[in-house]
Amino acid sequence: MARDSGVDTSRARIQSYVPTYQKQEWQAHADELDMSLSEFVRSMVQAGRRGFTADSSSIEPSTVAEGGEGEQSDADPQGQRLEDRVLSTLADGDSYEWDELVAAVTDDIEAQLDETLQDLQARDEIRYSGREGGYVKK
Structure with a gap:
């Protein structure tokens, strides 16, 4: 064991x-x-x-x-825990309000989501439908 x-x-x-x-x-x-x-x-x-x-x-x-x-x-799997991201953001010594801190630690996920949505659309697996109110699976 x-x-x-x-x-x-x-x-x-x-x-x-x-x-x-x-x-x-x-x-x-x-x-x-x-x-x-x-x-x-x-x-x-x-x-x-x-x-x-x-x-x-x-x-x-x-x-x-x-x-x-x-x-x-x-x-x-990405090798960086949320705590690490928070500490890294706060390392500059500045004070961050809640919304600023959320934006700082979630910026990477937004970029990943954008890239993933583009890839899925390029592979014709999803599409954006204004009529249906957002992204939908094909």
Whole structure:
């Protein structure tokens, strides 16, 4: 059994069934992020859980299990936690109001979303429909 600071990091299998279209969407997104499907699903579940736990640091060890490919958390495939982004923004010594701080730490996600929407439109998977009030899947 692999242990990291008292946390069991051995692997266990989980099996789930999703509609084929959903698996294909997840696989495409995982490919875009240069991740395996398992790593993608694990990351998305952990990222989603962060909003539902008081202390998510006790859930996920900070390093990948033995035989892993690096030292970044599976829950943070981009390698920069929100705390890091906040601290980086505040490092200039200036004071930020709530809205300014939100804008500073979410700027990257807006750029990623814009790029993703453009890619999906270029692949003819989605389209913008003013009539339907926004983006729709084809």
